[in-house]
Amino acid sequence: MGVGIEVKGLNAWYGKHLALKDIDMSVRPNHVTAVIGPSGCGKSTFVRCLNRMHETIPDASADGDVKIGEIEVYGDGTDPVEVRRKIGMVFQKPNPFPTMSIYDNVAAGLRLNGMRNRKQMDELVERSLKLSALWEEVKETLHKKSGASLSGGQQQRLCIARALAVEPDVLLMDEPASALDPISTSKIEELIFQLKQHYTVVIVTHNMQQAARVAEFTGFFLMGSLIEYDKTEKIFTTPADKRTEDYITGRFG
């Protein structure tokens, strides 16, 4: 089941450059929350801070109070590897492991975290591929084909299955459909709608229609600050802040 996310006073830096300024945000469990904003506003940085992927970039750092379920993400003695195991991530460009079969791609997170039980692994792989709506398309070629041989849209759904296989509580998606064609995009969006039954989903998108279609809540970021955060409907119809309105109506960004 999904868990809620509580963010208080989150700051993030690239070297000396402050990229996220004092973010407060509360994400509801089992809902889809969209993060929108113009390029460079810090929306990707924000989600990468949630599972401590931000600090894997040289010179990047972050601090603040982030609580995901029971995990104090930036607490003393919290192991970032442990955090990432609980919080799945899907990236902008599909990035299947090129030398692995479809099955091995989905099983990678399980196997490399020490799972040896073959039967349990088979079940989890099948469940994950079904959840990501890819099972029917690949069940015949699980072990024969490389993950890289699939189409772009299929690759992205494979990456979603790979993230789901380790049974996270939260799924972060960083512009998951921006490299895909409209049909693949609609498949991914449909999938996101299904996934919220089991997971809390945070999705970064630069496509406002997409945010309106999939998310119940939307946060608008600008220049590293969270300008407005509310129900999606509210953001897109009667935004409280002038800057949000300007962005929504396409006056900049």
Next chain:
Amino acid sequence: MPEPTRYRSATLNLWRKFANVGATAFAVGSVILVLVPLLAVFVYLLIKGIGSVNWAFLTQTPKPVGESGGGMANAIVGSGLILLIASGIGIPLGIGCGIYLAEFGRNRFGDFVRFTADVLNGVPSIVIGIVAYSIVVVQQKHFSAYSGGLALAIMMVPTVARATEEMLLMVPNSIREAALGLGIPKWRATISITLRSASAGVITGCMLAFARVAGETAPLLFTAFGNQYWNLNPNQPTAALPLQIFVYAISPFDEWHRQAWAGALILIVMIVVAVAAVRIVTSRGMLKGAS
């Protein structure tokens, strides 16, 4: 629809055709230039050596001076033994070093290691032999396959390390991020995901290093030393094909000259077979559409 205007189309087309033919000719010419010496060496070896390659050559040890017949079986096996030791030390060490350089070595110390590796690559092989001689042979007070293997291993490390580094750097960062995002520890992700994604290139680098040291004579002169008899104990002086070829080639006997040609032929065939075998074994696990 009006026809689009074609500016100077005739001369432009002619120039393009000319450039195309020229570039193709240059590429084909380069290939020929590279292949001709290679084939020439191989064919010459085949002509000179094939006559002396027979069952006795492959199964017997050298005969004393004056007796005809005999073979290089002990040197063939000895070369295999020394190369096994060299690869066993040099390849893991080189790959480890390459992983460090690519994944953790973006700093001053990494630059220093990189520079050292490049210098080591250019050190004359006989100097490497002296190093192995002074740290193993002088201590043990006898020659051995171990010391020969060590000398060759030292020569393999920089080649393997730099090849591994280059290949790892070609793995897109998104692959590393995907692995870390799954909650896989960095060391595990590096070995099981990044290195695995680069495995084809890393193996090529290892094979290059292997083929290069397989023909080395100088580092073995005062380490493995050579041996006229059978020896399978890696702690004893051991025969090696390049050494045997060297000794026979500078001897005054025609019979030995012929055997040296045969030995050189066998050495090349051994390298080709070893490299091809590794390629076949490692490509067996490849999947459809894997890149």
